[in-house]
Amino acid sequence: MSVNLAGALLMMGSMAFFVLNDTMLKLTGGAVPLFQLLFVRSLITCGLILATKGRLGALHFNIARRDWVIIWVRAATEVMISYFFLTALFNMPLANLTAILQVVPLAVTLASAVILREAVGWRRSLAIAVGFCGVLLIVRPGAEGFNIWSIYALIAMIGVTIRDLVxxxxxxxxxxxxxxxVTAASVMxxxxxxxxxxxxxxxxxxxxGLIVASAFCILxxxxxSIQVMRSGDxxxxxxxxxxxxxxALILGWFVFGxxxxxxxxVGASIVVATGVFSFYRERKLSI
Structure with a gap:
């Protein structure tokens, strides 16, 4: 197996675990208040990380002050994301929420150009614009499917973009x-x-059972996702x-109907197509 094929399989595996985590939490059906649910899930996650004793990756706190500032800003952003994402998750279809979050790579590229002044050519700029049009098809402003939970999903998407930039x-x-x-402890x-x-x-x-399974899926x-960074291009x-x-489509259909x-x-297909094109252009320019 080539390293690129291994990396692709690992990436798909990480996405499967993250969507399974969302499914487990959604299956609780609001039986546990949101903040209590977040506290318990994060507590278990912290315990699992500490139990691995660094086997999943280095774990130490000898970090420069500048990086600590970034870590705490990132953690604060994750707290905000957790609230808006889970609230949206409990009130809208899993696939719709996941589709909105697929625009994050495009949003990160746009923010990198605007904020970090990174070079983005006209082709990728056009792909970003088309991708955001795809998001409009997903949330359909003014249509019956657009509600406060769609706004929560968009806020979560913006939060994830900020987190990734940081x-x-x-x-x-x-x-x-x-x-x-640190992030899990902050959310907890x-x-x-x-x-x-x-x-x-x-x-x-x-x-x-669902909460514990969710914590394992997150880990x-x-x-x-760590292994992906060590496998392939x-x-x-x-x-x-x-x-x-x-x-998300498969689990949304079979688990929640x-x-x-x-x-x-259609909007999700546009977002995915423009995202793949953006990655393709980035790879081509880096060669």
């Missing part, structure tokens, strides 16, 4: 697992404090992140 500023020596642990702390304002409920055995997705493996949309509107499918 992450790019981290020094290469910063351990990924340390960043993950914030959710725990927010949950004090609402009554906690007893968690059923079924919900416990599995992260482990696979990133510009080759990156487009395979769109396999997450396929997983959801199938997106035809315009949503």
């Amino acid at each position: 992450t790019r500023k981290l020094s290469p020596t910063v351990p990924s697992m340390t960043v993950t642990l 702390t914030s959710a725990g404090l927010a949950s004090l304002g609402t009554p906690w409920v007893a968690i059923s055995a079924e919900s416990w 599995g997705g992260y482990f696979f 990133v510009s080759f493996t990156a487009p395979f992140r769109y396999s997450g949309l396929v997983w 959801e199938w997106p509107h035809v315009l949503t499918l």
